[in-house]
Amino acid sequence: MESKYGFLKMNLGEFENWVNSQRIARTILHVQQHHTWVPNYSHFNGSNHFERQLAMKNHHVGANGWSDIGQHFTIFPDGQIVTGRSLEATPACIYGNNQHSICFEHLGNFDVGGDQMTAAQRQAIIKTTALICQKFNLPVNPNSIVYHHWFELGTGRRNDGSGNNKSCPGNNFFGGNKVQDFNQNFAPLIQEELGGSPLPLVPPSLRYAVVTANRLNVRVGPSGSESKASDRAPVERGAVLRIYDEKNNWLKISKSQSHWVYSRYTLEVKRATVNATVLRVRSGPGTSYSIVGNLPKSEEVFIAGESNGWCKLALEEKWLSKQYLDFVN
Structure with missing residues (x-):
């Protein structure tokens, strides 16, 4: 585990121990999935995790006017996880739908024709999402785990991607960014990681x-x-x-x-x-x-x-x- 610029960088094992030790007062109901689009794989050299995270924070604060970096975590192509804003703070990632959420940004462009997700990043996305579901007793369904694409960009209304929406987390993210893609491709991987058993109510x-x-x-x-x-x-x-x-x-x-x-x-x-x-x-x-x-x-x-x-x-x-x-x- 390394620290720089106020961020922590962890591998999957370190993240599991760290997140299970965190005491979070606010009630969590959702896990958000995003891709950065820019920066993407071409901006990552294998050792500039902290520099890329700081650049995102500077953009979110300086250009967007937010109080901090928008996301709680960024997952990099090598599977490393870097922390962002405090877990007690609401993210700034889906207009009008950030309350009670944990936000993941996955560094890369996962639209068709963009970056080909590495095996390490893929495993980290599955594992970290499962760990958040486990910690907060979240069911594996499209109400608890949400894609940015399902919410209209200007109003924040949920339309499941039928209107003026970003493609985020990418129209090639685990086979697609629609609700049916989530149900067919992403949800089974999370459920398998959790052992296939429902979490306590x-x-x-x-x-x-x-x-x-x-x-x-x-x-x-x-x-x-x-x-x-x-x-x-x-x-x-x-x-x-x-x-x-x-x-x-x-x-x-x-x-x-x-x-x-x-x-x-x-x-x-x-x-x-x-x-x-x-x-x-x-x-x-x-x-x-x-x-x-x-x-x-x-x-x-x-x-x-x-x-x-x-x-x-x-x-x-x-x-x-x-x-x-x-x-x-």
Whole structure:
């Protein structure tokens, strides 16, 4: 494992140990798959991992105006994995659809006629995706593992690649970038890596809260006088936390560790699943409000409030019809 410019570079074995040791407060529901397109294989010389990652960060911050590099990880042609932004931070990779996500960028151009993916990078993509699914109990399906191509570029609406969409992660990425390509080619490889068995279900009795402060410190006990947890970064606004206990207005956010946050800076939310084939997302609680997106069947959401049969998504001004939601508890 090497470190430079604030990034870590790891091989697959190192990544597995590292990611399993990470304590992440925010709830993860999605793994995003992207290709960089540029830079591609012609820009990689076998030893410039850190320089390429820094160049991407400089572009994302300087040209795009983002606070940091967009992705959490970049996977290089030699199978090495380089870290990006903090895992507690929402990525900046799919417009309007970054919440609750982990983002992978795969260095290369995986459109037809572009780079021929190496065996090392292919194995790293499969293994790292499986490890994230395993860590966060994500089912292997096109709601949990998503391609950038499935979302309209300008609006962020999911249309499964039928409109004005980027080809990302490439129309030759594991045999194609359509949902059917994912189901036929990529999903079986992830499932095989996981041993073919379904992952444990999240307990339906679990409570959730969304962070309303810009950054919320995690402490080792239910009091402001307790020290900050040394192995956790502060939690950022909009993160949805799992609640395992509550004491004196403090919320325990770890099942195995004494890690607590002050409830004053959170808002309790309910977890729900979309039961419609496609559910329209509106800008207000009613059909007279404009459509700002759509959600596929089985997509999971967090609801912060209700009004006249409509449900509000966490801290966003986005609303869903309650009749098309199944609440977990």
